[in-house]
Amino acid sequence: MFHPRFGCVSASLLLALASFAVPSPASAEDVIRFGAPLPITGPLAPEAAAQQMGYNLWAEEANKAGGINVGGKKYKVEIVYGDYQSNTPRSVQITEQMITQDNVNFMFGPFGSGAAKAASTISEKYKVPTIAASASSSQVYDQNYKYLFGTFTPNDTLTTPLTGIIKAKAPDVKKVAILARNDLFPLAIAQEMEKSAKANGFEVVYFEKYAINTLDHSATLSQIKSLAPQWIFVTGYINDLLLIRKQMTDQQMKAPVVTMIAGPAYQTFIETAGQSAENISSASWWHPAEQYDGKDIFGKTSNFVKLFKAKYNSDPDYAQASAAASGALFQMAIEKAGSLDRDKVRDALASLDVMTFWGPVKFGSNGQINSLEPPVFQIQNAKPVVLYPDAIKQGEFKLGVN
Amino acid sequence: MLAVQVLINALVLGCLYACIAIGFSLVWGVLNVINLIHGSFIVLGAYLAWGAYQWAHISPWYALLFAAPLFFGFGYLLQRLLLNRVISAPVLVTLTLTFGLDLILNNAMIYYFKADYRKLTLSPPTGSISLFDVVVPVDRLIATASALALTGLLYLLLRRSKVGRAIVAVRLDRDAAVLMGVDVKSIYAVAFGLGAALAGCAGVLMALIFPISPLTSSAYLGKAFVVCVLGGLGSVSGALAGGLLLALVEGIGSVYLGPAHATTLSFVLLIVFLVARPQGLLGRKGFE
Numbered sequence: 001m002f003h004p005r006f007g008c009v010s011a012s013l014l015l016a017l018a019s020f021a022v023p024s025p026a027s028a029e030d031v032i033r034f035g036a037p038l039p040i041t042g043p044l045a046p047e048a049a050a051q052q053m054g055y056n057l058w059a060e061e062a063n064k065a066g067g068i069n070v071g072g073k074k075y076k077v078e079i080v081y082g083d084y085q086s087n088t089p090r091s092v093q094i095t096e097q098m099i100t101q102d103n104v105n106f107m108f109g110p111f112g113s114g115a116a117k118a119a120s121t122i123s124e125k126y127k128v129p130t131i132a133a134s135a136s137s138s139q140v141y142d143q144n145y146k147y148l149f150g151t152f153t154p155n156d157t158l159t160t161p162l163t164g165i166i167k168a169k170a171p172d173v174k175k176v177a178i179l180a181r182n183d184l185f186p187l188a189i190a191q192e193m194e195k196s197a198k199a200n201g202f203e204v205v206y207f208e209k210y211a212i213n214t215l216d217h218s219a220t221l222s223q224i225k226s227l228a229p230q231w232i233f234v235t236g237y238i239n240d241l242l243l244i245r246k247q248m249t250d251q252q253m254k255a256p257v258v259t260m261i262a263g264p265a266y267q268t269f270i271e272t273a274g275q276s277a278e279n280i281s282s283a284s285w286w287h288p289a290e291q292y293d294g295k296d297i298f299g300k301t302s303n304f305v306k307l308f309k310a311k312y313n314s315d316p317d318y319a320q321a322s323a324a325a326s327g328a329l330f331q332m333a334i335e336k337a338g339s340l341d342r343d344k345v346r347d348a349l350a351s352l353d354v355m356t357f358w359g360p361v362k363f364g365s366n367g368q369i370n371s372l373e374p375p376v377f378q379i380q381n382a383k384p385v386v387l388y389p390d391a392i393k394q395g396e397f398k399l400g401v402n
Numbered sequence: 403m404l405a406v407q408v409l410i411n412a413l414v415l416g417c418l419y420a421c422i423a424i425g426f427s428l429v430w431g432v433l434n435v436i437n438l439i440h441g442s443f444i445v446l447g448a449y450l451a452w453g454a455y456q457w458a459h460i461s462p463w464y465a466l467l468f469a470a471p472l473f474f475g476f477g478y479l480l481q482r483l484l485l486n487r488v489i490s491a492p493v494l495v496t497l498t499l500t501f502g503l504d505l506i507l508n509n510a511m512i513y514y515f516k517a518d519y520r521k522l523t524l525s526p527p528t529g530s531i532s533l534f535d536v537v538v539p540v541d542r543l544i545a546t547a548s549a550l551a552l553t554g555l556l557y558l559l560l561r562r563s564k565v566g567r568a569i570v571a572v573r574l575d576r577d578a579a580v581l582m583g584v585d586v587k588s589i590y591a592v593a594f595g596l597g598a599a600l601a602g603c604a605g606v607l608m609a610l611i612f613p614i615s616p617l618t619s620s621a622y623l624g625k626a627f628v629v630c631v632l633g634g635l636g637s638v639s640g641a642l643a644g645g646l647l648l649a650l651v652e653g654i655g656s657v658y659l660g661p662a663h664a665t666t667l668s669f670v671l672l673i674v675f676l677v678a679r680p681q682g683l684l685g686r687k688g689f690e
């Protein structure tokens with residue numbers, strides 16, 4: 001039987017719930033909400049922390065300047081974070097939840113190519129413009145989605161200049177061993193490296209994948225050592241690469257060239273690996289030494305670096321910069337569109353052709369940026385030293401990783 | 403030479419796996435509790451070693467001396483105050499309780515230490531020994547020796563001491579042990595304390611070898627679980643046999659099938675054992 005008092009309580013409960021679910025008109029008018037699903041806990045937590053720093057810096061700077069100017073009216077920036085616990089299927093759920101329940105206006109993609117690709121299907125379904133701040137693999141963009149944009153150039157823009165430098169500076173290097181984390185981006189860049197190495201006349205003596213969360217690599221490394229490669233190319237995230245570097249030292253593995261992607265760009269890697277990080281080469285999409293004069297909220301690259309240092313007391317890496325750049329790009333597109341209409345903002349993003357602190361930004365027809373020239377660098381004296389492009393070159397390539 | 407190197411690697415790694423698993427095996431065997439907090443105990447032990455070296459310049463070898471009693475006390479109290487209350491409940495209840503405790507401890511570590519990876523680097527570094535092109539890292543060698551010593555100590559404790567005999571008695575027949583005047587609740591707490599102490603010591607040793615982060619606890623727990631199933635529950639020699647078998651299978655698997663399939667191979671082996679030999683390699687009813 002229906003109890004009248006119970007009915008009264010549940011009606012008020014429903015009303016209360018309804019008032020939570022629908023944002024009040026005042027807040028919806030003044031704020032632009034950006035959804036950011038991130039692996040805040042789990043094995044990818046350090047990468048999420050880096051990205052969060054970038055988003056927060058942009059939101060703070062945008063709000064300090066009064067907010068985003070939409071047709072003469074200023075809107076504050078609010079970033080809605082969601083933790084998908086380093087679990088890709090959960091990033092898809094959280095993206096849907098942010099769009100349908102949290103009423104975000106726009107989305108940032110989750111971390112890495114795998115999760116960004118998975119979640120992009122949802123934002124495409126709901127026609128929500130999304131910028132993926134850390135997805136480079138072509139498999140993310142070959143879906144030809146209309147609402148997905150990415151700030152990383154394709155993987156071959158990293159491996160091609162790298163192979164060129166090694167070929168020019170280390171002519172004795174002939175044999176390459178490639179070890180890749182069995183994950184979308186690390187595997188894709190390893191495959192790109194294999195292609196690039198073969199095209200440049202290197203002999204690929206070893207190409208294998210290791211499982212995510214592998215604890216011990218000693219047997220694999222012993223096998224690589226027995227093949228005596230002169231160039232060891234390893235892909236993975238910070239923890240994988242620290243573990244592999246330590247176990248390489250344990251096995252007394254030496255090679256003229258050791259390249260690791262994508263750990264050495266992070267300060268955590270350099271600090272934790274210490275002396276063993278010396279002379280490791282790598283490539284990324286951005287470096288604080290770049291000198292662009294941007295039209296975005298951060299302006300010059302040096303100004304971005306200064307603001308970042310003031311807030312976090314450390315140099316920004318490419319992941320932090322990309323996150324901040326993604327925010328700044330949304331801001332420019334919204335201001336250009338003069339509206340919060342998702343289709344208008346999407347069109348504004350697609351037509352961007354602008355200089356930013358991140359570099360020149362122009363998206364290809366598949367949504368992936370095609371205007372950047374990613375730097376190649378090497379850890380020398382515990383600092384990343386840029387080797388390429390020549391415009392921002394800081395030092396010469398050094399042979400020998402012990 | 404590659405075969406010898408892979409074999410040596412597997413022997414060393416096998417002893418480390420045994421060290422990771424032995425406390426877990428003891429608790430599972432004696433208390434019938436699948437202790438999901440074990441992985442976090444290991445990580446906490448690693449942080450203890452890291453902190454002691456970083457701030458007080460105490461070598462990890464000395465850290466073992468205070469890690470053991472500290473973790474024993476922690477484990478003893480945990481069992482006395484919490485686990486003993488639900489020890490006779492179905493295994494799912496204790497599993498859920500340790501799962502909850504693990505969430506609390508792991509998240510507390512993420513809160514205090516952050517999810518960043520830390521590394522304990524000895525100064526000067528211990529380096530590696532090389533003999534006829536076969537290389538063995540000294541830190542792994544010392545950790546292996548310490549792991550074997552701990553295993554030996556536990557074996558002696560269980561065989562020779564009064565408490566050890568009482569633990570074995572409870573493991574064999576709880577009701578008979580009660581009739582013989584054994585204080586079962588105390589023995590449970592001692593066994594859990596010992597399990598925690600072994601996990602803490604394993605953590606101190608692992609700090610030298612693997613990067614330290616709260617996020618590695620699930621990897622340690624997974625290894626402990628596989629080693630216990632392969633070797634047999636509650637037996638000291640079983641943990642050693644299980645650890646060696648797992649390391650060997652992983653090593654050979656990664657060389658001949660590729661590293662991506664090494665884990666698959668170890669889990670296939672786990673399933674084969676669960677079906678064909680659920681008591682494991684050396685699993686017996688007691689410790690004799």
